[in-house]
Amino acid sequence: MSTSTHPDPSRPRVLVLGAGYAGLMAALRAADAAAVTVVAPTDAFTERVRQHERAAGRPGAALPLAPLLARRAVTHVRASATGIDTARRTVTTDDGGVHHYDRLVYALGSRTRGVAGGHDGRVFTAETAAALDARLAEGSGRVVVVGGGATGVETAAELAGRPGWTVGLTTAGVVGPSLSPRGRTHVRTVLDRLGVDVTQGVAVAPGDVDADVVVWTASLAASTGLAADAGLQVGADGRLVVDAFLRSASHPDVYAAGDAAAAWSPAAGPLRMACATALPTGTRAGRNVAAELAGREPAPLRFRYHVQCLSLGRDDGLVQQVGPDDTPGGVVVTGRVAALLKEQVVRSTVRALRLAAR
Ligand SMILES: Cc1cc2nc3c(=O)[nH]c(=O)nc-3n(C[C@H](O)[C@H](O)[C@H](O)COP(=O)(O)OP(=O)(O)OC[C@H]3O[C@@H](n4cnc5c(N)ncnc54)[C@H](O)[C@@H]3O)c2cc1C
Structure with a gap:
């Protein structure tokens, strides 16, 4: 069982769910002002945009999380998130852990829609x-x-x-x-x-x-089941409804980024699921968490x-x-x-x- 103990307990606690493009970027940016913990099931970052190359026999370039996170004193809990309690501000993980947060960043990405079970292994x-x-x-x-x-x-x-x-x-x-x-x-x-x-x-x-x-x-489906179960507002497209600052429309102490968030910007309109949008939304979510916790004004997402x-x-x-x-x-x-x-x-x-x- 894990609990998110962080080397610096005096700082506000930020919990980031997911270590894809959006989650990692958010974690590294939020570390400016908070004790950050990332919850993700593996020790390495998966370059998802190279998965078709992986299928064609090229070895995946695994990027170990530990050295990346250590430089910003971000802690990694190697587990999958299984539940969010927005009233208690806790997240449970599949290793029995309970992790408290002051701010949560939801960045669980997406998965291919409609083929659960592998259909005859074909x-x-x-x-x-x-x-x-x-x-x-x-x-x-x-x-x-x-x-x-x-x-x-x-x-x-x-x-x-x-x-x-x-x-x-x-x-x-x-x-x-x-x-x-x-x-x-x-x-x-x-x-x-x-x-x-x-x-x-x-x-x-x-x-x-x-x-x-x-x-x-x-097609892809946003991985927002945990968010929906916790009562966070999820739109008709299955993504978390967020404001211009990437805060959940229903729970402003929860931010969302990447494929899981229905992010938008004045220039681009609603953003599509992409690495090209996950990195900037992760950056903005992380920076806004840091700003808010440091008593500064968060900034709206600007993206084109x-x-x-x-x-x-x-x-x-x-x-x-x-x-x-x-x-x-x-x-x-x-x-x-x-x-x-x-x-x-x-x-x-x-x-x-x-x-x-x-
Ligand atoms: C083959 C392929 C090629 C692509 N090419 C491009 C491209 O060229 N350009 C482009 O812009 N986009 C591309 N994309 C889309 C892009 O990969 C995604 O939009 C991007 O990965 C989204 O980033 P993310 O951080 O939101 O989610 P992800 O990268 O999906 O990361 C989600 C993270 O959450 C973790 N996670 C999931 N569930 C849990 C849980 N319960 N608890 C803890 N952690 C969990 C996962 O392990 C992962 O670390 C491509 C996608 C594919 C499949």
Whole structure:
């Protein structure tokens, strides 16, 4: 059993649930003014934006939490949160621990929607990327990726090089719905070149897909069950309703960030689930917690989109210029240059976390 004992009991206590992009950033920023504890089940940060690479056999780059957190004296409880008591301001964990907080940051991210149980062992998701890699390594046949959004496209392109497997992509809509016509054309051209056969406009259920292996990427659900059970206000989209400062609309001593929060900004409108939004919302939530506890005014989230980046295998990609609200513009960069840019963007997320730890 654990309790969140912190080296400095005289400081206010901030508990951060989740050690993804948003939770880590919030924890490192809140440490300016508080004794911060992160609750997360593993000792390493998962670079979720590389899970399609992991599925394609590339080793995941595990970033150990301990050195990152130690530099800001943030404590880690290695456990999963199981309950929140907003009246007592406590969180329970699956190791029997009870952790008190003055401020809570809820950053439990999201999971692939609608495929619990793995459907005959044929269906995999980004969360089971390592198991998918092992399955693809042991045989050959046909793998179909379901979902035409960024995750589906990146996954299909990455798996296309996998020896012994033919790759298909099926989507109920079109491939790359958030891209400009030029961007979509490039994605289709590269998928054709890689031998990925694409079916558009066909909705399927996991059990219906004619394939040896199915990779389900169709949509994400925010991990807000714990919040809802605790009585925190959750919107129709399943995400925590927050104000401009990222405080829960129903419980202002709880902040939320990343995929779990229905964050918005004047320039961007409602933010989509993305690493690109998790880092800035985590930063803002952490800074606001620190400001509030230090008696300063919190600041509203200011965010605007600049680009969307897609990897299309290791040798091609797409960088799509977008307006402040994510509307695609006319400028696209493609080919190897775009692949290199995308790789730099992914590396910059880890660099941002390392910088925040200093
Ligand atoms: C294959 C793939 C590619 C992607 N590519 C991109 C991209 O190129 N660009 C982009 O912007 N976005 C991309 N995304 C989306 C991006 O990964 C997510 O939006 C981002 O990870 C959200 O960050 P987060 O911190 O909110 O949540 P997560 O990264 O999901 O982190 C949530 C954390 O909460 C922890 N947790 C969960 N439950 C509990 C619990 N009960 N107790 C304690 N801890 C718990 C988890 O272990 C994890 O540490 C991609 C996603 C996938 C799957």
